[in-house]
Amino acid sequence: MADKENKCSLIAGPMRGLCEEDARRRAGGDSSTGGGITDGASDNVRDFAESIIKKINALVAPKDAWAPKSADSALYEPFLWLGQHLAVAIFACVVVVCGLTAWQGAPRLRQMGASTGWTLAAVAGMATVPGAVMMLNKAVSTAFTAAFDSNEATLFKAILHDLQHGADKDVPLAKLLTVSALVVALAPATLVFITRNLGILAFVCMAPLVLASLARGGDTTAVKTWAMRLLGLMFCPFALLLVSPFVTLAHGSLVVDTVLLLAADALMLRMIFHGIPYFGPQIARGARTFVERRTDNRAAHAVVRAGAPDVYEQENTPHRRRTVNTPGRAVHQDRGVLLAAYGVRQPKRPGRFTAESAIARRREQTADSRSTARTAARRSRSAASPPAPGGSSTP
Structure with missing residues (x-):
């Protein structure tokens, strides 16, 4: 016992206490704790991983957002004032136009009635946006947390389980890869936290301007685009649930869990910047x-x-295939939708075919031209050839 205490005295820091405790257990013949310092280190690794997972959950789906909670917020009130006055101004313009063209009769009366109803709906909806977004954000956070805490087949639960009962639980490299992946996942989680909160704040503040476009007569294109972008930002944490069906394929492997974690991070970032795949x-x-x-x-x-x-894709930049909208192009299209809701037509650049579509279309045109040439040649030969002898003649 003295030799072991002397050996432990050579260790500095908090590990000295673990060494002395392990020595006392070995001297007392206590084997109920298993491997002593080895099991203690394994528990410490699992506790560290669990703390990182809790931090990732708090960053990805926080309960509180930076967006204003009510319409009387100092940040939201100027936008609400601007949106309401803009809706009233648009409605006044519609009334003037309908009055100047009243000789057209019923169509102008219907337009003025639709504009009146949509203006009232827009003004009422402007004041409810902050509260509705805040309630939806809390609902998404609660559902995300409940899904990850209740279901054992989710990715984080599988990682915690495999750290104790996995096939490679005794391999230090596997544990190192898993913990390293969790630490690296903090960076995408932080980026998602900042992007989601700033995006939700921007979309909430922009809500009065978007809803004011309804006063023109019920053009909901801009409102639908705004709502889809906002919902995409709010529901992006559920991208982590998309890899849950593949968790059962891991069969207790920490390395496969690490690959799934990195894939989930990449999918979540893609949904943030490019929308739902x-x-x-x-x-x-x-x-x-x-x-x-x-x-x-x-x-x-x-x-x-x-x-x-067969569908030929239209593209503004030739010789480069594009499957999803880039952030810049998406912002340009959203701006065009909002301006069109107010009656301002944004000039569009002429579209061009992609290289693949142009090649396929050229091949089909060549095949059609060849078949047309064969048909024309066949008809000319049949017209130039004399009738067969002995054939019946018509009277």
Whole structure:
């Protein structure tokens, strides 16, 4: 015992207490705690991972947002005043125009009635936006927390379980990779926290200006675009739940859990900057190509072509295929939608075909021209050839 105490005296810091405690347990024959200092280190790793996971959850889906909670907030009140006066000004312009064109009769009366109703709805909706957004944010945070705490098949629960009962729980490298991935995941979580809060704040403050466009007569295009962008920001934490079906494939492997964690971070950041991923057209075109290559049945070809027809994508920048909108292009399109809701038409750049679409279209035009040339040549030969002898003649 003295030798062990002497050995522990050579250790400085908090590890000395663990060494002395382990020595006392070994001297007393207490084996109920298992491996002593080894199990203590394993528990410390799990506690550290659990603290990081709690911090990531708090950053990704916080209960409180930076957006104003009520319409009388000092930050939201100037935008509310501007939006209400803008809606009233638009309604006054509509009334003047309807009065000057009253000779048209019922259409102008219907327009003025629709503008009156939409103006009242817009002014009433402006005051309810902050409270509704705050309630929705709390609901999303509560649902996200409940989903991760109650379901054992979620990613973070699987990581905590595999740290104790995984197949590679005794491999130091696997634990190091998992803890390192959790530490690295703090950076995307912080970026998501800042982007979500700033984005929600901007969209809430912009709400009166967007809702004021309804006073023109009920054009809800700008309102729908604004609502979809706002909902995309608020529901982006649920991207972490999209990898839950793949958690069962890990089979208790910490390395696979680390890969899934990095994939979830990348998917969440993509949803922040590019919106919700939509792979439907790509999957449909892939299924059509698979069927066309595997069978020669015309009925099957007709079915897959009806389900996935040929579509030529329009693109402003040629020779570069684009599947999702970049942030700059998305902002440009949203600005165009908002200006169009107010009656201002934004000039559009001429669209061009992508390289792939231009090649496919050229091939089809070449095939059509060849078939047309063959048909014309066949008709000319049939017209120039003399009638067969002995044929019946018409009277």
